Amino acid sequence: MVGRDQEIKDLNRLYDRNKAELVAIYGRRRVGKTFLVDEVFAGRITFRHAGLSPEGEEANGLLRAQLDHFYNSLIIQGMEECEKPNNWLDAFLLLEKYLQKIDDGSRQLVFIDELPWLDTPRSDFLRAFEGFWNNWGCHRKNLMVVVCGSANSWILDNLINNHGGLYNRVTYQIKLSPFSLRECEEFYKENYVALSSYDIVQSYMILGGIPYYMGYFDPELSLAQNIDKLFFERNAALKDEYNRLFESIFVNPEAMKKILEVLFTRNAGYTRKEISERTGFSNGGGLSRYLKALVTSDFVVKYVPFGLGKREEHYKLTDPFCLFYLHFREAIESGDDEYWQHNLASQSVVVWRGYSFENVCFNHIPQIKKALGISGVTTSASAWSKREDDEEGAQIDLLLLRNDNVLNMCEVKFYGDDFAVTGDYYRKLLRRQEMLVKEVNKKTVVRSTLITTFGLKKNEYSGIFTNIITLDDLFL
Incomplete structure (x- = not known):
């Protein structure tokens, strides 16, 4: 698997701990959450289920479909057929009974994908999930529940930052970022x-x-x-x-x-x-x-x-x-x-x-900071846009305000060759520097920094840039 080294290490560490775990993995859709779980826990998942997309369904019909789908997942994965659940409390009771029946003392891993999709209107899903974890799951040292969702705000509001029955119940969270x-x-x-x-x-x-x-x-x-x-x-x-x-x-x-x-x-x-x-x-x-x-x-x-x-x-x-x-x-x-x-x-x-x-x-601010040799310096990234009293309409692509009394004024240029500074551009940069000097305290030094594809062509104006960052630096 490419990347995800820390996430893989964390998930395996959690799996090996002798305690109940409720792990929430969230991130942008298509970022690889399901793939991560499948790869890390291949052959070790006791029960898995994925919610149905709510697109185009009425609330009542969708609740019935979600419950039937959950029941079918239990049947396919080994539970004996019984009466279908009429609500989520019944559905999680079936899951509890199934896990208890097959419990041999080894780690049991439950993976519920697209958890937010299960929380349909008037379904009381969250209350049932709360009951499943608080009344049963959290007391079983060999149980690990991993939930995923692309609706980040739902995961954050209802699980990680929950102020009700699930307050502080998530034992670990992973936000999966793009590559x-x-x-x-x-x-x-x-x-x-x-x-x-x-x-x-x-x-x-x-x-x-x-x-x-x-x-x-x-x-x-x-x-x-x-x-x-x-x-x-x-x-x-x-x-x-x-x-x-x-x-x-x-x-x-x-x-x-x-x-x-x-x-x-x-x-x-x-x-x-x-x-x-x-x-x-x-x-x-x-x-x-x-x-x-x-x-x-x-x-x-x-x-x-x-x-x-x-x-x-x-x-x-x-x-x-x-x-x-x-x-x-x-x-x-x-x-x-x-x-x-x-x-x-x-x-x-x-x-x-x-x-x-x-x-x-x-x-890629961390990579830019590394190229500047300031990885350990507290830095805030921002930009400068045209102000009402700014006749030239100056815009500065990226500003890095550092705690070591330096402000990097970054010019970002995507070129097919080395970038060359012209006389007009040189004077424009000088005016921008002067403008920024008026905005910062007297202890702060403004440094012009070029972020470009291949490099800077040397000429009588190229000295305006103190730091040069290229594509190679962004790949660090």
Whole structure:
């Protein structure tokens, strides 16, 4: 298995402990949660079950379907046939009886996948699960229950941060993140897909390090051919993934998509008030829940732009897959089967690469800090957007404010060759430095830092940059 070394170590350690364990694994859909459990616990799962997708079902019919499906899982895995459960209390009682009957003293591992899908309206699922664990499960030293879910906000609200009967009952939590660039490189090598670092970064800009999407790559095709095959051909595998993604995670997918479509229009993101104005959603509890769900699901990040106060907190769309889809939605629906191959040098693609590379850098702050030699220094990442009194409309791609009295002013440039500083660009950087010096305290030094693909071309202006970070550094 590529990556996940710490997660594998943690899960095996928990399995070997002589105590009851309730483990919650969550993360973005398609990130590999089920695959992780299957690989780590191959041949060791006592009972497994996966919830049914709630898409397109009425609440009452879905509850019956979920209960029947749970019963069928018990039958298939060895329980004797009996009367079907009418509610979740009965369903978990059947599970308890089955586990007790086959208990030989060895570790019993129960794996419930897509747990949030089981919690249908008016089903009382959570109360029944609480009873199963509090009254029975937590007292059995040889029982380990692993639950997974792509609805991160549900896992966090109802399990990890539960203030009711399940308060502090989760014994361990794992948030599974997308692959880093280095892990993407390892994944492609493992699957005999030969790509340069330059192309791996572009694949990350599109697929966001999601293993499930990357698994579609054909080793015999180039990056451009693979992207056409995945998105632009008539029956492309990921052509409808954007809609499927939201329908499978959120109760109100259209509202979520509307917020993302607003956030997509400005790279720096918007304040909550601005989102309310642009979506038409009331600036109240409903919008709070929507934004919280998008943040916990890793589609959006919340941050305070440099120089602004807490009240100016911004929400920024950072999910590469969503950014790619929204940028090229019309092209994906256009019917041009070879759009990506035809437009590699087009202005639309070039502009997209520039903004997307900034997002890649935001997602690789630890690697940037390592390249700067400041891994152990407390650092906050932010950006600078145009202010009302800023006539030039200056925007700084990435700012790293460090506790050692240094501010790295990062310029992010995705180029096909070494980047060259021109006289005009040199003067622009000087003005930006002067602008930042006015914003920080007198102890802080502002250092211009270039993050680019291959390097910096030496000339009379190149000395403006104190630090140079390249693709190789992002793969650390």
